[in-house]
Amino acid sequence: MVKTERMHAGAAEPIPGSAWLIGVLAWFIPGLGHLMQNRWGRGLLMGGAVWLSFIIGFAMGGHMFDLNAPEGSSQILQVPPMIGNLGTGALYIVSWLLGYGFADDPQQAARATYEYGNMLLLLAGLLNYLTMLDAFDIAVGRKS
């Protein structure tokens, strides 16, 4: 069979519910999806990269985005970085519930590492989306 025919032939199988659960848990706690499937190396590497990026981002004075737009800015502009930050799952949710890491403080913004922190926090979220998709693919059987 040609490669595309093999791909379409494989695509007819239903995706097990456990794969969706693993995907959601992988989003919620970075690295958990791989650890649940005994992929310790990948889980620690990929999840560790996400956690490290998140912690260093905060340590550098970065902040995350929610729908509260600062004065003079539009709420729509907050949505893309918010989606990026949301990738960290529970890390974002817990920070939001505690009210920590969302303030756009001028003193914080004056730090030399402020923008680096913002980028690392965004990176954490985006990398966790990839991590989540990788865990899902393993659960479905597309990857070993």
Place this chain on the structure above:
Amino acid sequence: MMALWAALAAVVFGAMTKDTTQERVIYGFKVFAEFMVIGLVLAWVLYFIPWS
């Protein structure tokens, strides 16, 4: 900082692609190098743009 950003991204990209550990490590280094090179090239391009 750019190197840290590139390293974290390279770890994830390397871990999720390829089949063997050796291929993953090589790909991770490749991704790291690509991020660094592209970042430096962009930095120099932006440096010469007259912003003010």
